[in-house]
Amino acid sequence: MEHMTSAPLLAARNISKRFGGVQALDDVTLEVRAGDVHCLAGENGCGKSTLIKMMSGAETPDAGTIDIAGTTHDRMSPAEALRAGVQVIYQDFSLFPNLTVAENIALAPLIAHKRKLVKPAALRRRAAEVVAELGVDLDLDARVEDLTVADRQLTAICRALAEQARVIFMDEPTTALTQREVRALFRVVATLRERGVAMVFVSHKLDEVLEISQHVTVMRNGRVVASGPVEEFDRASLGRAMTGRDVRDTRDVPEFDASASPVLRVEGLGLDDAFEDVSFDLRPGEVLGITGLLGSGRTEIAEALFGVVPAQRGRVEVDGAQVRIRDVSDAVAAGIGYVPSDRLTQGLFLDQSIADNVVAGSLDLHRARLGLLDRARLRTTISTFFAALRIKAASVDAPIRSLSGGNQQRVVLAKWLARDPRVLILNSPTVGVDVGSKEEILDILRREAARGKGIVVISDDVPELVSVCHRVLVVHQGRIRAAIDGAQVTEQEILAGLAA
């Protein structure tokens, strides 16, 4: 292909950036060619999102230059970035929820072209053009707030195209998508490539990186440690470049006593329009996986057990005693903990420190007899989890907002581990977490199970389920369709269960 030999469309050269004591970027150079998908890979906190912010003008580099289409900039303002054709699809997509799809796609660019009064028909026509150009199926008149995550993302991509994007940055675009939605996104990416748009794609899913990209750059601790055509990488070498060591991904489930009485017993759980007849036992030391496509009811089951949206029917026992779970406090009192999947909207106070967030979930456990906070014990708890989960931050007093995405996810986990519940339910515990740390988090789950907890992992990451679960339930349309046990727990069996 001819663009392979042409000059890069975008080149960030020798970019450095420091935040207080953290050297987030250290002499980073990145070259992106028109029509290429360039994957940016690396462990949590290595500087991927920070590098993107330099290109979009959201942050200013301490040193280095940014060349776009032949013009060199020492820094980008957001307006310059936009003019140069740089578009970032943020995780929240920055859309106007109460406007329609068509308005979100075409309003800003039309106004920018000095048409003060935009006729609705013209706007709709422009939006329809862009949607057709990308070959996506979007209802132009729907309000964005009523769309699925995947359709919001497509709307944001269409808007980027309407804004004459030449380079589109996507920071972990597939984390909240189902398999089918990922396929749809990849088709859109292929169309954009044909149009000569360059894309920079951040993902922690190695298979995805290898499939979608033409070029890969791996960062570690703010530096580029490897960069080259995708053909030069495979799963193992990519994992090694990211972590500096070999990443194992084999099945490793700790022993547990299958004859012990269950720590959690669920019988005939049901909730209208969500799930029905859900029954299972969980023994101390057991790790149970629950999988299913998005919309299968898997998350609703977890949320019912945690009292977020309680079940209407059925019976739940913890350690042999029946418990009524009408709200979250019932679940917590019964000894059930829940790590939600969406770190951005659930479970964290972004402006508070790591320490405050970890402790928020277990304050009552740290009150001394007289009702005073046991500060020493508190401090020990926090530093234990800070170290065990290798949370990358200046200190436990750093605000959550300053942490990288994957490190925020670890704080959610720390918060629940600190509470030490009998039953821990985790929804997609390693979403957004890098491959090396993923193994560490799974090791922590193994250890917690070995200590006698019952663990439920809700996940659609099949290798992860195989790696850590004794048993996997496949949920389909709100019902348990398959139960895969012991040696049967393999990728093939789970995929067959999902497809059946």
Ligand SMILES: Nc1ncnc2c1ncn2[C@@H]1O[C@H](COP(=O)(O)OP(=O)(O)OP(=O)(O)O)[C@@H](O)[C@H]1O
């Ligand atoms: N505004 C800020 N203030 C202080 N530190 C920051 C700020 N923004 C980023 N950092 C630090 O810079 C480093 C790089 O963060 P960045 O968000 O770029 O990581 P990342 O590679 O995107 O990680 P992840 O995969 O977890 O999203 C981290 O140590 C982070 O804590």
Ligand SMILES: [Mg+2]
């Ligand atoms: Mg990031």
